[in-house]
Amino acid sequence: MDFELDDAHRELRDVARAWVDKEVIPFSRDWDRAESVDPAIIGKLGDMGFLGIEIPEEYGGSGGDTLAYCVLLEELGRGDSSVRGIVSVSLGLVSKSIKYFGTEEQKRQWLPRLCAGETVGCFALTEPDIGSDASNLKTRAERDGDDWLISGTKIFITNGTWAEVAIVFARTGGPGAKGISAFLVPTDSPGFGRTEIHGKLGLRGQRTAELTFDKVRVPDSARLGEEGKGFRIAMSALDKGRMGVAAGCVGVAKAALEAAVQYSTERVQFGKPIASYQLVQEILADIAVDIDAARLLAWRVADLVQKGKPFGTEASMAKLFASECAVRSTNKALEVFGGYGFIDEYPVSKHLRDARVLTLYEGTSQIQKLLIGRALTGVNAFV
Numbered sequence: 001m002d003f004e005l006d007d008a009h010r011e012l013r014d015v016a017r018a019w020v021d022k023e024v025i026p027f028s029r030d031w032d033r034a035e036s037v038d039p040a041i042i043g044k045l046g047d048m049g050f051l052g053i054e055i056p057e058e059y060g061g062s063g064g065d066t067l068a069y070c071v072l073l074e075e076l077g078r079g080d081s082s083v084r085g086i087v088s089v090s091l092g093l094v095s096k097s098i099k100y101f102g103t104e105e106q107k108r109q110w111l112p113r114l115c116a117g118e119t120v121g122c123f124a125l126t127e128p129d130i131g132s133d134a135s136n137l138k139t140r141a142e143r144d145g146d147d148w149l150i151s152g153t154k155i156f157i158t159n160g161t162w163a164e165v166a167i168v169f170a171r172t173g174g175p176g177a178k179g180i181s182a183f184l185v186p187t188d189s190p191g192f193g194r195t196e197i198h199g200k201l202g203l204r205g206q207r208t209a210e211l212t213f214d215k216v217r218v219p220d221s222a223r224l225g226e227e228g229k230g231f232r233i234a235m236s237a238l239d240k241g242r243m244g245v246a247a248g249c250v251g252v253a254k255a256a257l258e259a260a261v262q263y264s265t266e267r268v269q270f271g272k273p274i275a276s277y278q279l280v281q282e283i284l285a286d287i288a289v290d291i292d293a294a295r296l297l298a299w300r301v302a303d304l305v306q307k308g309k310p311f312g313t314e315a316s317m318a319k320l321f322a323s324e325c326a327v328r329s330t331n332k333a334l335e336v337f338g339g340y341g342f343i344d345e346y347p348v349s350k351h352l353r354d355a356r357v358l359t360l361y362e363g364t365s366q367i368q369k370l371l372i373g374r375a376l377t378g379v380n381a382f383v
């Protein structure tokens with residue numbers, strides 16, 4: 001396993017870092033307070049090619065490999081977790097699922113606009129009564145001639161009110177995972193409703209929505225992948241998604257560390273910068289080691305993906321460790337700021353609020369542990 005970034009990765013990292021410093025960080029607090037990033041950021045992400053990594057150029061993508069995707073998400077996470085999340089979902093979960101499972105027609109219909117940032121996609125799996133237990137989802141798709149009629153409710157859907165296309169997971173057969181299919185649903189379809197969810201602890205710049213489906217009609221050509229294979233598509237997307245979330249966790253933790261290091265050299269107490277106190281250095285050292293460990297776990301997954309090897313358990317390990325690291329690190333960094341960490345004059349309180357969701361979505365920490373435990377023991381704790 002080779003952890004060296006090559007020239008192309010380094011160039012992407014430097015370009016992304018400079019772009020984030022100019023286009024994201026200066027506006028991040030205002031977006032957080034306004035509960036919305038500037039929607040124009042989506043077009044800018046597209047212009048930079050950041051919504052097309054790992055998508056072939058013939059569909060409007062910008063190429064690059066899985067490690068490039070991790071490098072990008074770390075830099076975006078360092079800038080603003082809401083912006084990182086828009087990319088994680090639209091590119092990581094939606095465009096890549098279309099790339100892997102879509103028909104030629106579906107790829108040509110959606111990928112160029114998604115890659116260009118002319119729109120975003122959303123990934124609608126979670127329901128009000130079904131979160132971790134996703135294989136028991138209740139949203140139904142019923143056959144009606146050559147069409148399907150989708151009915152149900154989805155909750156906490158990132159990009160939900162901005163997206164022009166939603167990957168919707170719905171039950172087309174019997175109970176359990178094998179009865180689920182996936183559909184590419186245009187969000188302007190009659191019967192498709194969406195309501196913004198307000199009052200989030202963090203990721204306030206990101207649009208999160210409840211989606212309702214009242215007999216939403218889609219043709220059979222909107223089905224993504226084979227009938228009954230929807231759960232496999234969801235889990236395949238989430239396995240790689242967890243790697244991306246882990247990379248984003250590294251970014252937000254790094255942002256908190258950078259801010260804490262700078263503050264510690266400027267803030268003077270007892271006649272000396274607080275950086276000169278060993279207990280403060282201990283906090284910074286602990287965060288730095290945590291970050292490097294998390295990054296290596298995320299990059300190990302990228303390495304396995306690129307070599308075509310199994311990576312699901314390693315993705316759970318990376319997501320578990322990196323998300324807990326992000327919460328731990330941002331919380332510790334806040335300590336360095338004393339009372340100033342508790343208000344949003346400095347970015348560190350936002351980093352902590354943004355980090356908190358990372359142990360919850362794309363599989364909670366408990367779910368990651370059960371997946372790792374299943375791989376270790378062969379015993380499935382979910383049944």
Ligand SMILES: Cc1cc2nc3c(=O)[nH]c(=O)nc-3n(C[C@H](O)[C@H](O)[C@H](O)COP(=O)(O)OP(=O)(O)OC[C@H]3O[C@@H](n4cnc5c(N)ncnc54)[C@H](O)[C@@H]3O)c2cc1C
Nearest residue numbers: 123124125126130131132156157158360361362363364366
């Ligand atoms: C900001 C935000 C954005 C999101 N974006 C999306 C999105 O774009 N698309 C999407 O589909 N979903 C999205 N989600 C939903 C997210 O993936 C779910 O919230 C998550 O899967 C957990 O489901 P739940 O909230 O229903 O919690 P529950 O599943 O009800 O879990 C509650 C608690 O019980 C624990 N628990 C559950 N089952 C077990 C078990 N077997 N063993 C041990 N502990 C268990 C959990 O770990 C957790 O601690 C988002 C959520 C948020 C907050």
